[in-house]
Amino acid sequence: MIAAIKTEHARKIVLKEVPAPHLVEGEVLIKVEYCGVCGSDLHAYTHAKGYEFVEKPIILGHEISGIVVDCYDSSLERLNGKNVVVESMHYCNECSNCRDGRFSICEKNQVIGLHFNGGMAQFVKTKAEFVRVIPEGFSLRTAALSEPMSIAVHAVKKAGEIKENQVVLVQGPGIIGFFVGLVCIKKGAKVFISGLEQDDKNRLSQAPVFGMIPQRADRDLLDQKVDTMFECSGSGAAVKTGISSLKKGGKAVFVALYEQPVSLFLTDLVRNEWPIITSYGCDPSDYSSAFEILKEYEKQIETIISYYPLSEINQAFQDSFKQEVLKPVLVIDEAEGGIDCEFE
Structure with missing residues (x-):
């Protein structure tokens, strides 16, 4: 099969012909049709701090959709030929967190495409x-x-109840920020989504399509305090301004990952009873709600996706890293004949 291999060199991916995966007990083989490029893929691509655990060479990719084309044995035959997605977080189902239904923080959690080969390949x-x-x-x-x-x-869900007409601020106009805002819109909230003025053309300008109000953090000032702030930007400076935008008793939900330490004056948090809530990954049950929302907003969401053939994977990563596109998605096989590319 053809696969995109993240090499030992930062910011370098090469296309190679490699053996197709060999199935062992309990496994299925999926012909990949689409694979999104995630912020975590970008961190692994640039060898960012906090991603030292990603061993290279590796096939990145955990936002996978495709068709099951083979199963280890007949016990899995029910999946053969089915259109599927793959849960990104592979939990153990045995630790105390898993037993409590907190699969996203499984003690032995591994992410496909970061801990082992993922979906930026034909299979x-x-x-x-x-x-x-x-x-x-x-x-x-x-x-x-x-x-x-x-x-x-x-x-x-981690934020607790988002009520109708509550005011929500989402910091960071990436795909996670957009989707967090969309989930809150669906609950009836008034949603501001903020970014820098440089985000206006390719990102913030898309906010009104989803009913969100764009806010340029380096130019505009919020005219009201907010009930809940979702920090999806990963910026230390944004953390401090976001916290200060909260009403007394408001909630701060941190979704982004940070490459540098962030300091906060905790006395302000205590005096205002601003709880810090963190959210990492997702649980299996979250996919059902995700399917429903994606289906409802499919036409609008299509306008913010940029598609790239697998042969242009380095361009997809570069465009995403420069924030020239909101969400790049790789199309693995665009034609019956396979992928037209040169091999290293």
Whole structure:
């Protein structure tokens, strides 16, 4: 098969012909149709701090949709030929957190495409327990976004009840920020989404399509305090301004990952009873809600996705890193004849 290999060199991915995955007990083989490029992929691509655990060479990719084409044995035959997505977080189902239903913080959690080979290839294998069949009438194209939407669903769930007409601020106009805002819109909240003025053209300008109010953090001032702030930017400076935008008793939900330490004056948090809530990844149950929201907003979401053939994977990463596109998605096989590319 053809696979995109993240090499030992920062910011370098090469296309290579490699053996297709060999199935072992409990596994299925998926022909990958689409694979999104996530912020975590960018961190692994640049060898960012906090991603030292990603061993290279590796096939990145955990936002996967495709078709099951082979199963280890007949016990998994029910999945053969099904359109599916793969849960990104592979939990143990045995630790205390898993027993409590907190799968996203499983003690032995591993992420496909970061801890082991993922979906930026023509085929990927996975344990059948992490395969979710796509609902009838749901496109593989849209289904590739179910993982980032599940992360947004999880974050809003961690925030507690978002009530109608509450004011929400989402910091960071990336795909997670957009999806968090969309989940809150669906609950009836008034949603501001903030970024820098440089984000206006390719990101913030898309906010009104989803009913969100764009806010340029380096130019505009919020005219009201907010009930809940979701920090999806990963910026230390944004953390401090976001906290200060809260009403007394408001909630701060941290979804982004940070490459540098962030300091806060905790006395302000104590005096205002601002709880710090963190949200990491998603649970299996979050996918069902994600499918519903993606289906409802499919046409609007399509306008913010940029598609790239696998042969242009380095361009997809570069465009994403420069924030020239909101969400890049790789189309693995655009033609019957396979992928036209040169091999290293």
